[in-house]
Amino acid sequence: MNDPTPAGVVAPTPIRIFDTTLRDGEQSPGCSMTPQQKVVMARALAELGVDVIETGFPASSESDREAARLIARELRAPTLAVLSRCLPADIEASARALEIAANPRLHVFISTSPLHREHKLRMSKAQVLEATAACVAQARRHVDDVEFSTEDGTRTEREFLAEVIGAAIAAGATTINVPDTLGYTTPDEMRALFAFLIETVPGARGVVFSAHCHDDLGLAVANSLAAIEGGARQVECTVNGIGERAGNCAMEELVMALKVRGAWYGADTGIDTRRLVPTSQLLSRLVGMPVQRNKAVVGANAFAHESGIHQHGMLRHRGTYEIMHPEDVGWPDSKMVLGRHSGRAAFSHRLRALGYALEDAQLEQAFAGFKALCERQRVVEDRDLEALMHGDVNGEGFRLASMTVSDRGQRASAQVELSDPDGRRVAESALGDGPVDALFAALSAATDVELTLESYQVHSVGIGADARGEANLSVRCGDTAYEGTGTSRDVIEASALAWLDIANRALRARGKRNEERETREKLAALSH
Structure with missing residues (x-):
């Protein structure tokens, strides 16, 4: 097979997309899904090109166990992961849920920060290290692909974090995930933390480092990108950014940031970006949570332009006010929204598209009618323009x-x-x-x-x-x-x-x- 990268051009570093919409995303209040709904969503994630799909937390409920089994029976290409605490019973439940999976991954985690060790686990550093080594080894006896996560990793002492990760790697972990569980850290800190861990932890070069960022301060995507700069080669994210509290890193935003700014990051994913919008809309329908209109990439206003200045620029060259094509993420086209901020250029352009060629005086009269109409309704549709041109926009309705x-x-x-x-x-x-x-x-x-x-x-x-x-x-x-x-x-x-x-x-x-x-x-x- 020929190398598709031209001579002299460095191929982008592949970034694995680990989707946790069905596990962490579902934990978002009001976003729970039935096993059958999870199967529907998992199909869409597979079509999207997700590398790893986390299907649930088998030890938590029968519903999660059933969903994991149903998805494993149907999807054979992507890696299917399930989450487990560092508890022997949890790991056994997870292993049973993965029995029929073609590409299983067992994902085990333990809290590592001082606050969690003292108040949640009531364990010493030595006990955390012992549990880490024992449970990763137990998981490895069931599957070859074991991911280990340090819950609240970004608020853990650096030296102890490195020690725990070293113990997990020695016990057989193949992926190391360092979560910003509370969305507390900043991009500079995240970048430096990953660079430090990959440089200093024994065996770090032989495993994949992963980032799992929450959005409590609105930095989940920025922190995930910073982790990539620090050496992470997997990012854990969710469709529409759903998840606990303020949510997780939004997959569509991360993927398009790497795509649009590929020259800067030198990294890319295997996601079929044209399916981002349909997948976002599917999830919205399944969980009943609408996507905010101004949401990046998949929001209804992401490629909509109402300002007269912006519309004029777009009519000259779309690059004036768009850094990516709407078709590349699954929207049919940009939207020129006609409203009170629109100018003559967009108004005239839309009339011509509808087949109305007006002289200057006629255009001025029609534009005045359009502006008057904008005072009564926020958005003027094509049918409203046609009514305006036929003189019945102000007709006696009810x-x-x-x-x-x-x-x-x-x-x-x-x-x-x-x-x-x-x-x-x-x-x-x-x-x-x-x-x-x-x-x-x-x-x-x-x-x-x-x-x-x-x-x-x-x-x-x-x-x-x-x-x-x-x-x-x-x-x-x-x-x-x-x-x-x-x-x-x-x-x-x-x-x-x-x-x-x-x-x-x-x-x-x-x-x-x-x-x-x-x-x-x-x-x-x-x-x-």
Whole structure:
């Protein structure tokens, strides 16, 4: 096989990705998964190209034992690891869970910091050393691939940490993991610690050193990158950065940092980066934890541009405001979001893409209408632009005339009175599990529009007497996603206005589809 690296170019150092989404990630409050869900996620991790998948902690529950067995039965290519305390019974339970794995790894750990030794383990340094050697040797009798972790390693005395790691290597450990369990350390400290351990511990050059960083101070990815600079060749991370407390090192961020800044780090992974976004979205669906919009790489806003200055630069050359291509991580494309910060360049560009070629005077008039529309809704979609160009963006949709909401008794009730597009009054009432649920049900009955709520947020805009409530909705109407905003001194009324904003746009889209269908039917009739 030919060397793919051109002559004179140094090949990047391979970094193993050890994914602990199914173990440490699942320990994030509210993120537990069933064994079957873990199998689904494990498949996705294997397709992503993860080197090592940590499937669980068998001694902790029957669910973890079942998940480990199911995944081992199905996935034969990646290394499958399970976690175990340095306790003989834990190690035996882990070994049984790995019996059918094609590439098993037994991952044992013990706390090493003074605080943990005294208050958690109640063990002396000598006892920790003895347990380390005995349990690594026991694990090695079951499998050839043994990883050893020093819990709270970054808060452990350097000399003792080196002594414990030396004992683990002598007992047969093949991977040494030094966790920043509390997310306490800094990149400079992390880099120096790994360099010190690899330089001074006997046998260190013959094993793989690994970093496992938590994000309590927001430094998990930075500390993991620093560990690589110090000599680590494996990083333990999770999809979307989920995990205990503030989470773990986010895999997608680490992988893309190495990819984009490859010349600096001289390292890379075997991850298929095009699958990062689909894998992130799968996990979000499985555990019910949405990804924040401004999350690096996989957040909805990661490649979205609304500022007029940024949009103008992007239209000239995407490199002006993007350091990686959205397609490389699994997004279909960059998003030019039209809103109140957008300028004429992006507005004109989007109109041309929709087939509208305007003279300067027409463009100025349309742009003024666009800016007015931006004062009523945060995001202007293509369907809104088409309505603007056809002059019906301000058409008479449903308008709120009055509303009454009551939350007494077992269920809340709402009564609404609307003015329909023809000026007639429409009144409906409904019950719901809460005032907002009842309100939306009444509005749906009055407008004959079914919206599936995906996100609902309210917050205050302004200070003191000038403060107003703002409601933001994200919904689906059929296969179409919508976002709407409403503002009022009363947050319930603001919610109703946001709902009607979306409903009116959905009705305009429905009307346009009906017109297009009727046109097609007439043309078909004429052709016959």
